[in-house]
Every structure is written in structure tokens, then in C-alpha cells.
Amino acid sequence: MKNSSFLLFTLLAMTIAAEPFKKITNVKYAEVEGRTLALDLYLPSTKNSPLIVWIHGGAWRAGSKDFMPLTSLVESGYAIASLDYRLTTSAKFPALIHDCKGAIRWLRAHTPEYRYNSRLIGIAGNSAGGHMAALIGTSNGNKELEGNVGGNKTQSSYVQAIVSYYGASNLTTILGQSTPHGLSVRVPALKLLLGDTPDKTEALAKLASPVFHVDKNDPPLLLLHGDQDPQMPINQAHELHAAFKAQKLDVHFEVIHGAAHGGKAFYDPERNTLVKKFFDRTLKK
DSSP: OOOHHHHHHHHHHHHHHHHEEEEEEEEEEEEEETTTEEEEEEEEESSEEEEEEOOOTTTTSSSOOTTOOHHHHHHOOOEEEEEEETTTTTTTHHHHHHHHHHHHHHHHHHHHHEEHHHEEEEEEEEEEEHHHHHHHHHOOOOHHHHHHOTTHHHHOOOOEEEEESSSSOOOTHHHHHHOOOHOOOOOOHHHHHHHOOOSSSHHHHHTOOOOOOOOOOOOOEEEEETTSSSOOHHHHHHHHHHHHHHOOOOOOOOOOOOOSSSSGGGGSHHHHHHHHHHHHHHOOO
């Protein structure tokens, strides 16, 4: 009996020791109008790990931090913070960007507590989160988009690498590029985001469009988009790719042939390796 108990204890200890990372859920990074904004932290066993911020999709009006498909990066030694933010059902643009930039400042302020490396931060997201990741990455230093959510104003919200999975880049052209199915999704989503359609909110639509923020100081960008995407026109990725190329910036555009809007093809071993190599090159300096 004693031998059996000892064997069970040993196996349990080995299982715990073998855990590749620790997940800490519902960490509060700010409170806005009585609502708590939280993030989940995925921390590898190694200390001083490079930090990536993940932003979920959901047409800006749905989704949650629970969807975080990059655990292979955590297993490779990256720390990841998956954010919740105010959705457009409760707050119009640029509230969701203010939230994410506030979270990045919070993450830098709490570096000693969690022992990741926040000197260089990568940002990634899918769909609406891909749009937001690109906008945050191209708007470093933009006062209109900074906000003051969560305070920590002595900390920087700058990011040093961007990965955008099938996200928007130009809200002034997106409807003209959309399929009928895409329009059925995009029009109501944009009305919630901007308060109306982009043609009636032109200044706000431009403020919300990464292509209008691209300049020579922007960080490296990796774009992933399916050429059969019925919801987010691939021309959105082409536009951002062209804007980066025009500034002679570091950019790679990965077209996934046959892929639609999301799915396993974006997170298979081949693409996970591509993303890891991109972050290895841009964050491990």
C-alpha cells in the first residue's frame, strides 16, 4: 500500500513538473465605469520570457480572451497576455483601443511581479483582433488612440512586432471590397464600431484604419490571410502590405491558399513555426 501511494505521488509530481506553462486567469488590469477589465497570463517555466499580447476577434462586438490559439508559443518559451476589452455593444471606438493600450502599460508596470521581459512586446490578433493589433502597432505615440485606461501613464504602450491574422486595414474601402455575405456581417459591425457606416463617419473611419497610420517608424509586420475569405476581403491585407512596402518597412504577407476566415490552417505547425520565427527575430534582441 505504501509503495502504491509513493508511486502515485511520484507520478503526480512528475506530471506537475512537466507542465510547460502556468495560466493565471482573470487578472484585473483596469476598471472603467464600474466594469473590471481583465486578462489571462500564460507564463512559461522560464523567466525573462519575451511577451506577446493576444487580442481576440469577434467583429468587435463579441468574443473573449478565452480564445487564445498560440499555446505552442508559450510552450516554446513566450509569455502571452490574452486580453478582454470593451466590446462595441457597450462602447464605441476608440474605447477598445484605449483598453488594449492601457493593458500594455499595465503589463509593463507589472513586469517584476510576473518576470516576463516587457522591453520588447509583440502583439497579435485574429479577425477584429487582427485589425486592432495592426492599429495598435501602427499608432505608437498617437494621442487620440492612447487614452488613460488603467493609468500607468509613465509606462509605454508601444509594441515592437505585429502579427495580424485576417484583419481589416482600411475601413474606408472595406465595404466596396466585400461579398454580399461579408456585407451582411460587416455593415452592422461597422455601425456599432463607428456609430454609422464609414462613408458617414469618414474621419473616425480613417482614425480606425491602420493604413492611414503607417510611417517609417512602424515595427515589423506579419500578415496571414486566406485567399477564399468570404468575410474579410484579402484586399485589406494587400493594402496594408503595400503601405508597409511603400515605407520600405519589414513586412511579410503569408497567403493561405484555399483558407477562409479562420480555421485550423492558420494555427497548424507550419504557420505556428512561421509566427515563432518572426517573433524570435523581432523580439529576441
